[in-house]
Amino acid sequence: MTDAALPTFIAESRELLREMEAALLECEQGESGAEAVNSIFRAAHTIKGSSGLFGLDGIVAFTHVVESVLDRVRANSLQMDRTLAAILLECRDHIEHLVDAVADGKPDDVQLATKGESLLQKLSARAGGPATTHATATASASASASAPVAPAAGWQITVQFHTEVLRNGMDPLSFIRYLSTLGEIVELTLLTERLPAAEEFDAEACYLGFEIELASSETQQRIEGAFEFVRDDCTLQVRPKAPVASESVAEKREASDAKETKAAKNSDRSLRVDGDKLDALIDLIGELVTAGATTTITARKAGLSELNESTLRLARLVEEVRDQALKLRMVQIGPTFSRFQRIVRDVAREIGKEIRLEIGGAETELDKTLIESITDPLTHLVRNAIDHGIETAEVRRNRGKNVEGVVRLDAYHDSGSVVIEVADDGGGLKRERIIAKAMERGLITDGSSLTDGEAFALIFEPGFSTAEQVTNLSGRGVGMDVVKRNVNALRGTVELDSKEGQGTTVRIRLPLTLAIIDGFLVGVGGSSFVIPLELVEECVELGDEHRAADGDQRYINLRGQVLPFVRLREMFSIRSSASRRESIVVIRSGGKRIGIVVDDLLGEMQAVIKPLSRLFSRIRGIGGSTILGTGQLALILDVPSLLDLCLNTRQVQVAPRRALTD
Amino acid sequence: MTNNTAAKADDAERRHDQNQYLTFVLGRETFALGILSIKEILEYSAPTEIPMMPAFIRGVVNLRGAAVPVVDLCARFGRPSAAVTKKTCVVIIETRVEDESHVIGVVVDAVNEVLEIPDSEIEPAPSFGASIRADFIQGMGKVRGKFVIILDVDRVLCVEEMEMLTHAAASGEVVQPAA
Numbered sequence: 020m021t022d023a024a025l026p027t028f029i030a031e032s033r034e035l036l037r038e039m040e041a042a043l044l045e046c047e048q049g050e051s052g053a054e055a056v057n058s059i060f061r062a063a064h065t066i067k068g069s070s071g072l073f074g075l076d077g078i079v080a081f082t083h084v085v086e087s088v089l090d091r092v093r094a095n096s097l098q099m100d101r102t103l104a105a106i107l108l109e110c111r112d113h114i115e116h117l118v119d120a121v122a123d124g125k126p127d128d129v130q131l132a133t134k135g136e137s138l139l140q141k142l143s144a145r146a147g148g149p150a151t152t153h154a155t156a157t158a159s160a161s162a163s164a165s166a167p168v169a170p171a172a173g174w175q176i177t178v179q180f181h182t183e184v185l186r187n188g189m190d191p192l193s194f195i196r197y198l199s200t201l202g203e204i205v206e207l208t209l210l211t212e213r214l215p216a217a218e219e220f221d222a223e224a225c226y227l228g229f230e231i232e233l234a235s236s237e238t239q240q241r242i243e244g245a246f247e248f249v250r251d252d253c254t255l256q257v258r259p260k261a262p263v264a265s266e267s268v269a270e271k272r273e274a275s276d277a278k279e280t281k282a283a284k285n286s287d288r289s290l291r292v293d294g295d296k297l298d299a300l301i302d303l304i305g306e307l308v309t310a311g312a313t314t315t316i317t318a319r320k321a322g323l324s325e326l327n328e329s330t331l332r333l334a335r336l337v338e339e340v341r342d343q344a345l346k347l348r349m350v351q352i353g354p355t356f357s358r359f360q361r362i363v364r365d366v367a368r369e370i371g372k373e374i375r376l377e378i379g380g381a382e383t384e385l386d387k388t389l390i391e392s393i394t395d396p397l398t399h400l401v402r403n404a405i406d407h408g409i410e411t412a413e414v415r416r417n418r419g420k421n422v423e424g425v426v427r428l429d430a431y432h433d434s435g436s437v438v439i440e441v442a443d444d445g446g447g448l449k450r451e452r453i454i455a456k457a458m459e460r461g462l463i464t465d466g467s468s469l470t471d472g473e474a475f476a477l478i479f480e481p482g483f484s485t486a487e488q489v490t491n492l493s494g495r496g497v498g499m500d501v502v503k504r505n506v507n508a509l510r511g512t513v514e515l516d517s518k519e520g521q522g523t524t525v526r527i528r529l530p531l532t533l534a535i536i537d538g539f540l541v542g543v544g545g546s547s548f549v550i551p552l553e554l555v556e557e558c559v560e561l562g563d564e565h566r567a568a569d570g571d572q573r574y575i576n577l578r579g580q581v582l583p584f585v586r587l588r589e590m591f592s593i594r595s596s597a598s599r600r601e602s603i604v605v606i607r608s609g610g611k612r613i614g615i616v617v618d619d620l621l622g623e624m625q626a627v628i629k630p631l632s633r634l635f636s637r638i639r640g641i642g643g644s645t646i647l648g649t650g651q652l653a654l655i656l657d658v659p660s661l662l663d664l665c666l667n668t669r670q671v672q673v674a675p676r677r678a679l680t681d
Numbered sequence: 682m683t684n685n686t687a688a689k690a691d692d693a694e695r696r697h698d699q700n701q702y703l704t705f706v707l708g709r710e711t712f713a714l715g716i717l718s719i720k721e722i723l724e725y726s727a728p729t730e731i732p733m734m735p736a737f738i739r740g741v742v743n744l745r746g747a748a749v750p751v752v753d754l755c756a757r758f759g760r761p762s763a764a765v766t767k768k769t770c771v772v773i774i775e776t777r778v779e780d781e782s783h784v785i786g787v788v789v790d791a792v793n794e795v796l797e798i799p800d801s802e803i804e805p806a807p808s809f810g811a812s813i814r815a816d817f818i819q820g821m822g823k824v825r826g827k828f829v830i831i832l833d834v835d836r837v838l839c840v841e842e843m844e845m846l847t848h849a850a851a852s853g854e855v856v857q858p859a860a
Contacts, residue, residue, distance in 0.1 A: 302746075305746075306746055309746070546729065546730060590732070591732030591733065592732060592733070593730075593732070629746070629747060629748045630748070631731075631741065631748055631750075632741070632748070632749070632750045632783065632784075632785070632840075633781075633783065633840055633844060634738070634750050634783075634785075634840060634843050634844055634847055635731060635734075635750070635847060636844060637844065637847065637848040638731065638733065638734075638847065639733075640732070640733075641731065641732070644729070644741060644748040646743050646746065646748075650743055651729065651743065652728075652729040652741050652742065652743050652748055653729065654729065654731065654732075
């Protein structure tokens, strides 16, 4: 088989292994429905079939044994229970290692092979009994990497060569000749139904097929191997001739075209597309949005109403195309959540707690890059919940709680962003302990004035940990700050809710996508800035009395509430005199509301985010840049870090624009 | 056969390119840069300023849809920046740090010409006495009886060093000139 298909095989196998894992975990928890067992079997079966196509005998041999055991479970001659599921999980891991080894280009790892054997022994020990003879026999044979055992009688081979085969330099006859070295050709029927009428006949095309009865004791693989060179140029079916095991016939046929089976199974018509192609498309659409904005501006200047109308129509279409394109990158978070089943199981077992993982909102969609980048922080939070959140069974019993702890992962959309929650029903955070620790570490001087929210936020400070003992899972004081940093890097925020004795909920709020945002364009002096629109609550004019009292009073009375504000001009040291009118953009972020004073309000826009160079990686208050319709660059405000900056006014007062010389 | 000659020609061209330098003016001095790191030369247009940056960062410009930072070489060398004239240009340079490539623009007062300076005409950098930091100098090229400073692009536009300086500026720690 061609090497080009190998990455597809690896990707598919990994996907199947994930499905298998999820179903096995279900079984282990005693919820084993027939559907779960079937899906485990299907996964094992498809992996076996596809690896056979690639001649990966090691995987075929191992998976075959697993599959036979599964088949007996399916036929109800073997009971699926916790122990069996646990062993099968190990087997699944082993298959994953085998696939990984193939991916790394070293399929013949001796260590892996020995490990596989010991696993198979364990499996056959558990699955013992009279019916296992087949499995154990293969298990012992698997060391010599034998393929599925062939019935000795013979094989029925149907082969249809494609029309191109002669032009590709292949001679069908030579394959038949080669077959005769593998056994004796008992009967050969020529299949001529594809022969066209004489006038359409192309002398260079092949129209023939053969039905061959081969008496051979060779394995199916060897026989299929005979057609290795024309594998892409023919339709091949190899069946055992004798109707010995009807199950096995169906199985072989299926295996010989694993791809088709899979396609048929996932009849939801999905396509596998290279991520880079999607990125290129999104980039192009970004340019399109920018160019569209330019056209709209030009049209408005020209003052032709017809032109205006058509550019507006165009802009609407572009917007739709953009939304559709961004949807292409959206994937459900479910598979990512399911992966935590395994982590929860393993970790809980390791530290001897009983913990169940509940999953909600699995169908919530978000950008694929976001999912990839959020996995690590999530893992950390889940581990934290297991290790520190959930109490030991004894403590839980004493507190009158259910002995089994619950960790819950949830995802949902909320006003233009995605919220991911990690909740546990454990002991909750102890406010006094956090404050004591923070004072000990010198993070705060007095904790009495802090609200609960502010106190809990302290655990996101670097070097903070209240765990009494350090376990090998967490508690070393690195972690929550890293979680916060990672989430902030994705333009997201983290909040934490906790009730002592009842549990903790960590809420991660992320933007839907990283590529484009709806922004609100403002001007200060000659510079333009974009504020993410979802944060903007309203705009009000800055009254003269506040402008006059420049200096001390940095708040206004907004309908009876105090609204503190900052001047972007001062904050960013923009060198231009104050304009005649100023406005306040009221923004809300992380539960706080502040005003940002700007000169001009320039309206809403779609901003394609252009990341800034690494030179600016540590800049605060600015999250990126975007290109305006005029071709000019505008900076996108990073509101959470801007707020941090405001809270730390000391730093703002230092005149930053000073030549650095040495 | 043809492939072979093509490869040879390519190779020769590269060797030829390696000795090609772009000379440009900063203040009253002439400097040179190897042309292999130069992507293009743009007419100067005012960059978008980035707040809280040290003076040697002029801002960012839109280079066909990408935000490219622009460095003021005068300020980078610790001199006052020159006024923008009709001859002021932005030279777009690509540097590589490990596997990452960085595109950075530098402001120069005027570009002169591309010329060839054979290795034999390049003297090592003097350990002191030059008008800029010694580690910025790759060598001293002799051109028509005069020396031009050939800049070491990777040092002058060292992203890590500049990142540290921008960070210091952004967080308000003022780096004092050595007393």
